[in-house]
Amino acid sequence: MPVxxxxATATSRVADDIQDKxxxxxxxxxxxxxxxxxxxYVVRTTENKLQELKHILNNVPGSAIVYVRNRRETKVIADFLNSHDIPSVFYHAGIDPILKDERQRAWTEDRYRVVVATNAFGMGIDKPDVRAVIHMDIPNSVEAYFQExxxxxxxxxxxxxxxxFSPGDKRIISKRISDNFPKEDxxxxxxxxxxxYHExxxxxGRxxxxxxxxxxxxxxxxxxxxPTDSALRILTRMGYIEYSEEADFSAKLLFTARRxxxxxxxxxxxxxxxxNVILRLYGGIFADYTFIDEQLICSRVGTDRRTLYTVLTNLQNQGIVRYVPERKTPLITWTRQRVDTDKLRFDPEVYRLRKEEFKERIGAMTEYITRATGxxxxxxLKYFGETQEMHCMHCDLCQEKVSGHMTRGEKETITNAVTELLKEDGDxxxxxxxxxxxxxxxxxxHSLVNEGMIKIENGTVIYNNPD
Known part of the structure; x- marks a missing residue:
């Protein structure tokens, strides 16, 4: 059978490993x-990331994604941006699925300019006009960063x-090694x-x-x-338990009113x-709680899940049904019988080799953010196995090389003066x-031309619409 x-993002070593497996x-x-x-690509060193974020969004028009590692921070940063008149919405895996769909759609339709999200945001996202992707925290790998x-x-x-990037980030990213791979004891x-805990x-227990x-x-x-979360994931890879961070529990419904x-x-x-659709699909729903497929009901009726949720909640408030919405709950399953702790076996491929690979990825990410030349x-490209020598002339390092070592403030002052004059004169x-x-x-x-902000044709400046 052909396979x-x-x-989208595999190093040469990973591609070889996939083919071997x-x-x-x-x-x-x-x-x-x-x-x-x-x-x-830009790495910006700053002591105040929020102010730097605001500065970037005020200077780069259009849609943006802001990535953070912490769910709580998604709301904090979205609130900060909204307070500075930058319409924003937050998104993470813990949000109700209906709300996630609504927020993703609202951002895609430009009702919000910015989405502040964890890495839960991204799968299936294909908005073509995203002008900026900003990482507030350092990802765990070049692969993750490149993909986002x-x-x-x-x-x-x-x-x-x-x-x-702030000076304390190097210590934080280094600590992730021990957090993600705690000691065997x-x-x-x-x-x-x-x-x-489970007595x-x-x-x-099996x-x-x-x-x-x-x-x-x-x-x-x-x-x-x-580290505890990481230990549970390692025990899962070792085959002793199955730790599902967000196991799906389908919605349940019981009709309390008689037919x-x-x-x-x-x-x-x-x-x-x-x-009527529910009564046709599910028998016994008057006798006991019955699991229902909310997506199936929506497709049969021609509505969305938010509307279905509202209708069923209203019926519950009227005493007609009892409704338990779909939810995601962490779950632990003992896949083997419990053994004495000294009999736990640490497969090198599960622990030691994975830890070494993780250290290598952290090291590559650290090199990327701290490199001052090139x-x-x-x-x-080199990380992913492309070895040709090149200079993109667009990243911060290339721009610094051609900028004559102007300070950021000097560059902004001259840029503003040049653009204002060109808008008036065009020559x-x-x-x-x-x-x-x-x-x-x-x-x-040269920088304005490279960044696509202007074109010079027949001695006249033409401004490109950033939108």
């Missing part, structure tokens, strides 16, 4: 270049991938405490599942949250349609009347 493996008789890779000519940054500029127009301790005797609150578990045993009473109740047309695009020769050195004016003109 085709597809991936799938049993390809010989290496056969069709690869396009990772180079994005219209995407400018690549959501900018899919329409081929100039866009910016900006990573905000710590993992054994978590396994033992999990047995106590599970050695030799028992196939048992329990709802699980990580926060409650950590409070009960005074444990650090992030004959329903005919006497007056409801609007949509509510009656929904009730070209950001070239660094990314690029007039800019040399400005009180700045000719070399620096040339650099600014």
């Amino acid at each position: 085709l493996a597809l991936t 799938l049993g390809f008789p010989e290496k056969n890779v069709i690869r396009m270049s990772f180079y994005r000519e219209n995407l400018s 940054a690549g959501r900018g500029g899919r329409d081929g127009k100039r866009s910016y991938a900006v990573l905000l 710590f993992i054994r301790n978590i396994y033992e405490k999990l047995g106590f 599970m005797a050695v030799g028992d 196939g048992c599942s329990y709802s699980f609150s990580l926060g409650e578990f950590c409070r009960h045993f005074s444990l650090p949250v992030i 004959d009473e329903l005919y006497l109740l007056r409801q609007d047309t949509l509510t009656e349609q929904i009730m 070209c950001r695009s070239a660094m990314l 690029p020769r007039e800019v040399y009347s400005l009180p700045y050195p000719k070399k620096k004016i040339d650099i600014i003109l």
